Amino acid sequence: MKGRLRIIYILGDGRSGSTLLECIINNDENIISVGECFCFWDRFYRDETLCGCGEQIAHCTFWRAVHERLLVKLKDYDPQQIKAAIKEILRPKNFSQIQAGRLDVDFLLKVIREFYLSLAEVSGKDVIVDSSKWPSWAKLLTMIPDFDVRLVHLERNLPDVAASWKKEKRLPEFTRSNVYMPIKSNISILRSWLSMKYHSGKLNKAQYFFLRYEDLCDQPKDSLKRLHLFLELHQADPLRYKPNHAIAGNPMRTYGEGTIDIQPVAKSKPKTISSFDYFFFKTCYKLVNLFDTLKR
Numbered sequence: 232m233k234g235r236l237r238i239i240y241i242l243g244d245g246r247s248g249s250t251l252l253e254c255i256i257n258n259d260e261n262i263i264s265v266g267e268c269f270c271f272w273d274r275f276y277r278d279e280t281l282c283g284c285g286e287q288i289a290h291c292t293f294w295r296a297v298h299e300r301l302l303v304k305l306k307d308y309d310p311q312q313i314k315a316a317i318k319e320i321l322r323p324k325n326f327s328q329i330q331a332g333r334l335d336v337d338f339l340l341k342v343i344r345e346f347y348l349s350l351a352e353v354s355g356k357d358v359i360v361d362s363s364k365w366p367s368w369a370k371l372l373t374m375i376p377d378f379d380v381r382l383v384h385l386e387r388n389l390p391d392v393a394a395s396w397k398k399e400k401r402l403p404e405f406t407r408s409n410v411y412m413p414i415k416s417n418i419s420i421l422r423s424w425l426s427m428k429y430h431s432g433k434l435n436k437a438q439y440f441f442l443r444y445e446d447l448c449d450q451p452k453d454s455l456k457r458l459h460l461f462l463e464l465h466q467a468d469p470l471r472y473k474p475n476h477a478i479a480g481n482p483m484r485t486y487g488e489g490t491i492d493i494q495p496v497a498k499s500k501p502k503t504i505s506s507f508d509y510f511f512f513k514t515c516y517k518l519v520n521l522f523d524t525l526k527r
């Protein structure tokens with residue numbers, strides 16, 4: 232690896248198109264794509280899911296090698312302790328408490344540093360694309376001086392995010408039982424979308440790129456050009472679905488191998504949401520945008 236390890240981190244609310252964006256970025260020879268990799272300490276040790284490579288997660292040679300390295304690198308390695316520490320730090324109310332010098336933060340910084348260096352060592356790649364999405368995780372990553380972190384904040388309009396959360400969605404990576412994404416209430420959808428917007432705004436803007444999902448879909452040429460310039464990556468043409476080791480965040484993404492087809496956003500109301508709810512979210516979205524404009 233030459234210089235600092237580059238980590239491309241996708242920020243965004245759930246159902247915002249982060250899987251599509253990660254697949255687009257995963258088109259460079261020097262990249263390893265790992266999905267929502269903060270889930271490693273849950274998914275690898277529970278062993279109930281498939282990796283993006285199609286293997287049962289605990290049998291995937293990539294993640295097994297990462298596990299072996301962590302055993303060697305971290306003294307008294309305890310995956311359950313790490314999983315509990317991550318769960319706590321990711322709570323939005325703890326975002327402002329993430330500061331070096333705190334015992335829990337310093338502990339996680341050490342774990343995270345060794346974890347990402349292991350991802351690079353095992354894969355032999357210089358760049359990692361991670362779609363963990365949480366602002367708190369992004370904040371931790373940007374506190375590690377060994378890493379060159381590029382934050383890409385993908386924001387999709389609130390009414391379409393809400394419509395997607397109202398849809399029943401089975402997670403195909405769970406092969407032994409039927410596991411579904413939760414169908415969220417209106418308040419929970421609104422709170423999570425606003426929390427993402429608010430906390431992402433608190434991150435280091437020197438390493439930050441804002442991308443509207445609608446711009447990506449409706450003006451892909453211009454959006455992709457700006458994105459690749461920021462990431463300092465070569466833009467492949469055509470873009471293809473490439474092999475990956477996504478541990479969570481729709482790991483079965485590449486089962487439909489081939490060219491990535493970016494479609495314009497539908498302008499009509501999705502069928503999965505009622506007219507009343509759609510109107511509610513459209514109004515909230517307009518008010519947030521108006522507030523944003525006035526603030527500037």
Ligand SMILES: [Zn+2]
Pocket residue numbers: 282283284285286291292293294475476477
């Ligand atoms: Zn794998």
